Amino acid sequence: MKTGLMFVKLVNPCSGEGAIYLFNMCLPQLFEVKVFKEKNHSWFINESVQSGGLLHFATPMDPLFLLLYYLIKADKEGKFQPLDQVVMDDMFPNCALLLKLPELEKLLRHVTEEKEIDKKKYYKYSKEKTLKWLEKKVNQTVAALKTNNINVSARVQSTAFFSGDQVSSDKEEDYIRYAHGLISDYIPKELSDALSKYLKLPEPPAAVPNPPSKPFSGTNLKSRTSPELAALYSQTSWWKTRSSGSRKASDRLFS
Incomplete structure (x- = not known):
């Protein structure tokens, strides 16, 4: 200590x-x-290999x-x-x-x-205040995803099988859906569902009835790699902005 x-x-x-x-x-x-x-x-480690x-x-x-x-x-x-x-x-x-x-x-x-x-x-x-706060967190995360040039469409779409014309470049909805998934890792499922409705996220597109033998390659929404997380945390962390000392407390939370 x-x-x-x-x-x-x-x-x-x-x-x-x-x-x-x-x-x-x-x-x-x-x-x-x-x-x-x-x-x-x-x-x-030194001259040995540790498993x-x-x-x-x-x-x-x-x-x-x-x-x-x-x-x-x-x-x-x-x-x-x-x-x-x-x-x-x-x-x-x-x-x-x-x-x-x-x-x-x-x-x-x-x-x-x-x-x-x-x-x-x-x-x-207060559920009403909480949803407003979480919406700001989602928007903050979307901005970090874009700043770090992280492709999210493949990750969102990899949760189901899609035909070729369904796989497209990143859209705003994909960013919001992916950011919602990140935030959902830190809140109860009931609140996550309420946030999805609050953000007016549409239901995911229907999957193709007969998927190919090999699924669409990509990272599952819940299988984010550590470099991506590290990049996002460096952008979205409230504690990072806290050290700047030049902003009001209410501004730091959502910077």
Whole structure:
């Protein structure tokens, strides 16, 4: 802990299962830990070859996604509650570390309604505000995809079999659909479906009845490669913009 780095197990806001995260307690700052694994991979260490060449890398993560998970869960009670009573988890007690992150109240305004009683803040999940915030996240991700010249049409279309005339160059809808898929990795499925409707995404085109023996080559929507993710995180991370120090907190979140 001398370095201020701490690996903790917290809830995955999409699946509800446990996942490893990294806290920088000095800043403080939250990172998610990703594992890049190839079937045949090893490391050269000195003059020996070590098998099992997993690559772990940490990328800055917007903590609001994790807070959102608990806010949605607490909303079942239908009342305003103090944040320390919302962010509680017997399975993942380290979730309390989220309450130590900076500018927390400003972040919560994007996804909650709040009241103040006797100088104490109470919060309640707002689906309307959350969808607006997620729409901005999608637009932010679309901009990053375009900036990094990442082709998305093949990835969107590879989820089904398409005839030749259906496979086309990148369209705005493809960017939005792919960005929606990325954001959906950090929110519950019910909210992901609601976001899809909010974005007015049409249903995917019907698949060809008799697909060829070899499926259309491309990366599945859920099988994004680490270079793509690294490029996107470098563009879309709220924490990256936080260090600039020249913008207002509300601007940093959506830069």
